[in-house]
Amino acid sequence: MVNFDLSSEQKEIKEMAMKFAKNEMMPKAGEFDESGKMPMDILTKAWELGLVNTCIPPEFGGTGFSTLDSMIITEALAYGCLGMNTTLMANDLALLPIALGGNDEQKKRFLTPFTESYKIASFCLTEPGNGSDAAGLKTTIKEDGDHYVINGQKMWITNAGYADLFVIYCTTDPALKHKGISCIVLDDKNVAGLEIGAKEKKMGHRSSDTRAVTFTNVRIPKENLIGNLGDGWNLAKMTLDHSRPMVAASAVGGAQCALDHAVKYAKERVQFNKPIAGHQAIQLMVADMAMKVEASRLLVYKAAWLLDQGKSNTELASYAKAFAADKFMEVATDAVQIFGGYGYSSEYPVEKIMRDAKLIQIYEGTSQIQRLVIAKEIFSRS
Amino acid sequence: MNIFVCIKQVPDTETKITPNGDGTYIETSSIKWIMNPYDEFAVEQALLTKQANSGSTVTVVRVGGVKDTEALRTALAMGADDAILVESDDNLDSFMTAKALKGAIEKSGKSADVIFTGKQAIDDDCLQVPQLLAGMLNIPSVSVVVGCEEASGAFTLKREVEGGALEVYEVKSPALIACNKGLNTPRYASLPGIMKAKRKPLAQHSLADVGVSDADRRVKYSNFQLPPEKPAGKKFEAMDEAVQASVVAEVVGLLRNEAKVI
Structure with a gap:
């Protein structure tokens, strides 16, 4: 049922x-x-x-x-x-x-x-040289008495300038790839060797704080390690099963907002003696946008529902993330199109939404990585 | 202090209202219901009064259909302690509504020290229930209240009158206070508040339980209809100087004879 x-x-x-x-x-x-x-x-x-x-x-x-x-x-x-x-x-x-x-x-x-x-908290996985190839990360973790010592650099870290707590992915040996990865919590933002970079200038999501974070011999008590050494990759994957549908949900929210703005504007804007909502060219676009938003939402709900049922959702989480992000980009672009010249102006809200949409296709696993995850799941079935 | 708030559930302000098939009421099937915006000020003032008087309770009362209980649940989620719903799918008049509210308050077993309401409901705009209810309970009432201070059961109320002036009233409990926009800023129902609201008591009564029957009806609604559509505006082209004099004469003629405004 x-x-x-x-x-x-x-x-x-x-x-x-x-x-x-x-x-x-x-x-x-x-x-x-x-x-x-x-x-x-x-x-x-x-x-x-x-x-x-x-x-x-x-x-x-x-x-x-x-x-x-x-x-x-x-x-x-x-x-x-x-x-x-x-x-x-x-x-x-x-x-x-x-x-x-x-x-x-x-x-x-x-x-x-x-x-x-x-x-405020920061999730520190991505590095300057490792985005999609997350398992290739190079930040190291070494035992030293009752502490671990962290060295390396993280990139595109959301909230870094304001964070009270950092969750850091690091490796005992980069050659071990995903098997060497660990997850540790830094809850002292004043610790020696922690350096927070300048705020990045971005196309969208501009009110969010994004920075590089550098660790130079940062000492963290051993009791801050989540699980055991080498558990990090699994933890990251479990986290992404939750967070990818969440990012997809944000795409649905953004797309719904762009659609609502476009519908409202189409009813008000008059061209050729009638509101543009009365022109089929606009009607077809709006119908496509509405379908994309609803289909994305249903994928998000299903990916979340699977987790709530205690079932594996890795494949569905990637369906939701890739589909919702790509459709959001399309819907936002069409919203700007419906607004015409006004849509290109920052005086109207859809210009910002279109800039914001682009990031959803990139962070938390690009749309391409999601497709690789999906294909891997499909071909791993006997 | 026993604090009561009477609330009404009304169509969302963005809802497109249409009469139902036989014109006896509005079409309700597609309506999104919200708490009457003026009642939100009443709920907020009740909660502020409760906060200032430890041991007080806020009981929220509504008369209406059972199907959509959003307004009551919202009030509970904002922080009210319990709720009473008097079920009625009929379109009641103001007198019946006031009598049902009175019956529900009396049936609660608590004597009301103060009753907060909105100054009016934004759907039928009758502005009658608060005063009728106060009359039936034989307690004083002040409406269009934009300022409310309470000290040991006495309320100092500011009331808006013509020209933006304020009247100041001193009222002793028990009293009814009908709230206007500007009195306070209603709080959001927090998410933990929404979760807690599920476990708060909600009593349900029929109209008969609270002593209301159709014999109490004073107003019978005979017909609902949409206002006539406004005709489109007229445009006059007068860029060319040569035609301006005749266009002005035409506009004046229309204003005088058709619009009858001069």
């Missing part, structure tokens, strides 16, 4: 998150896109209302939301502003390895403070 209905509670969550997105985020999205600053007031308010860190289990002070619930929240927040949503979503990305693989003592020590005040 299939049931496409959200529970009454999920509808309320959606309603509330959308209200927050429309009233608090949307009116300020353009301003923070332009300034590139972190909207701390809005982010803190989102935290106060429980919209952030949805992966923290209730035993450690979290809200106890299902994966599907967190998709609903992410879609709404991305509707409000993709950039602000990236900042908020990056917390979950960083906290997930702890929630999934940490022991109770680590969960209490690292996760519970995030439920007591608005704190």
Whole structure:
């Protein structure tokens, strides 16, 4: 049996998150896109209302939301502003390895403070020389007494300039590839040898903070290692099973927003003596956009639902991520097209959404990597 | 302090309203329901009053259909303690609604120290229920309230009047306060609040349970219809100086004879 209905509670969550997105985020999205600053007031308010860190289990002070619930929240927040949503979503990305693989003592020590005040976390996987080839990372981890010592550089690290906690992927020996990778938590931002780079200038998601992070003989207590040495690759994969549908959900939110703007504009804009919504050229575009948004949403829901059922979702997570990201790019481009010259102006909202859309095809595994994951899953079946 | 809030569920302001098939009411099947916006100020003021008076409870009351209980659940998620729903699918008039609210408050077993309502509902704009309810309970009421301060059961209320002036009232509990925009900024229902709301008590009564029957009806709705469509505006081309005098004469003629505004 299939049931496409959200529970009454999920509808309320959606309603509330959308209200927050429309009233608090949307009116300020353009301003923070332009300034590139972190909207701390809005982010803190989102935290106060429980919209952030949805992966923290209730035993450690979290809200106890299902994966599907967190998709609903992410879609709404991305509707409000993709950039602000990236900042908020990056917390979950960083906290997930702890929630999934940490022991109770680590969960209490690292996760519970995030439920007591608005704190910011960074997930440090990508390196200057290793993006899609994540298993080729070169940041090293070495034992030294009761500490580990970290050396290396990370790139495109979201939230780095504001982070209270860093989750670092590193290797005992780059030659071991994925088998050598470990995951460790740095919860002291003032530790010696930690260097945070300058804020990167980006095409979109401009209010989110993206930087390089360099570790030079950074000493981290041994009890901060998540799992054992060499467990890191598995933890990263488990994290991505959760976070890829979440990124796909943000694509759905952004695409829905672009579609809603386009529909509203098409009803108002008059050409050839009638609103352009009355012209078939526009109608066909809008119909395609609506189909793409809904199909993306259903893939996201299914990828999340599988996890909530305790089933493997790796393949579906990549379906959702690649499909939703690619369709978002198309929908955003068409929204700009429907707005015509006005769409190209930053006075109107779809220009920003089109710039924001591009990143969704790149981060959290490019659209091409997702297809490789899918093909691998298909051909690995006997 | 026993604080009550009366709320109404109304069509979302973006909803396109159409009469139903036989014109006896509006078509409700496709409506998205929200809490009446003025009632949000009432809920917020009730919660602020509760915060300032430890041991107080906020009970939220609604008369209407069971199918969509969003408004009540929203109020509980914002922080109200319990809810009462008087079920009715009929289109009640203001008198019946006020009587049902009175019955529900009395049936709760708690005596109301203060009742907050919105100043009006944005769907039928009757502006009658708050005053009728206060009249039935024989308590004072102040409406269009934009300022509310409370100290040991006495309320100092500011009320907007013509020209932007304010009237100030001192009212002793029990009283009814009908809230206007500007009184406060309603809080969001937090996500933990939404989760907690599930476990909060929601009592359900029929109209008969609270002593209301069709004999109480004072107003019968006979017909709902859309306002006539506005005719399209007229455009006049007068770029050419040679025609300007005749165009002006034509416009003046139309304003005088057709629009009858001069």
